[in-house]
C-alpha cells in the first residue's frame with residue numbers, strides 16, 4: 001500500500017494528471033460553490049495565488065489581474081501554456097524579494113498549500129500575505145483537514161495526501177491568528193464527490 005501511495009504521489013507531480021485527478025474528485029459546481037461563498041473574487045481585483053499549481057482555479061475567476069507563484073517548474077509551464085495571457089506565472093517560492101515590485105493585492109489565495117508547510121513556513125506564508133495585501137484585503141486558504149466524526153474514507157484519503165502537515169480547523173486558524181486579528185475558519189464536507197473534509201480560512205486586513 002505504501003508503494004502504491006508513493007507512486008500515486010509521484011504521478012500527481014505531472015500537471016495534466018494533477019488537473020484530471022482534481023476534476024474527477026471534485027466538480028465544477030462544487031468548486032464554484034467555494035469560489036462564490038468564500039473566495040468571492042470581483043472583476044478588476046488584483047489577485048496573488050501562492051502555490052498556484054497549474055492555475056486551474058483561473059477558470060473560476062472573473063477578469064482579475066492575476067499573479068501566480070509555484071515552486072514547481074512543471075506546474076508553472078503548464079499554467080503558462082494554458083492561460084498565458086490571463087495572468088503572470090512565476091516559477092519561485094514567494095518571498096519578500098519576489099513581492100517587492102508587484103504592488104499590493106486585494107486577494108491572496110493559497111489553495112491546497114498550508115498542509116504542505118510546517119508551522120514556521122505557514123506563519124511565513126501568512127506574513128507574506130499580510131505584507132502583500134492592501135487595506136481591507138483578504139487572504140483565503142483551503143486545505144484538507146481533520147475533524148471529529150468525519151467520514152472514515154475522508155480520513156483514509158487525507159492520510160494518504162502528499163501534504164504531511166494536515167491539521168484540524170483550530171490548528172489552521174491558530175496559524176493565521178499569529179499574523180491576522182480577524183480570522184474565520186469554515187469546515188466543509190461538500191467540496192468533493194467523495195467523502196472529504198476541508199478547512200477554508202479567511203483572514204482580512206483592517207480597512
Ligand SMILES: C[S@@+](CC[C@H](N)C(=O)[O-])C[C@H]1O[C@@H](n2cnc3c(N)ncnc32)[C@H](O)[C@@H]1O
Pocket residue numbers: 050051052053054055056057069070071072075092093094110111112113116
Ligand atoms: C496541492 S497543490 C495546489 C495547487 C493549486 N493551488 C490548486 O489549488 O490546484 C500545492 C502547490 O503548492 C506548491 N507549493 C508548496 N509550497 C510552496 C511554496 N513555498 N511556494 C510556492 N509554491 C509552493 C506546490 O508546488 C504545489 O503546486
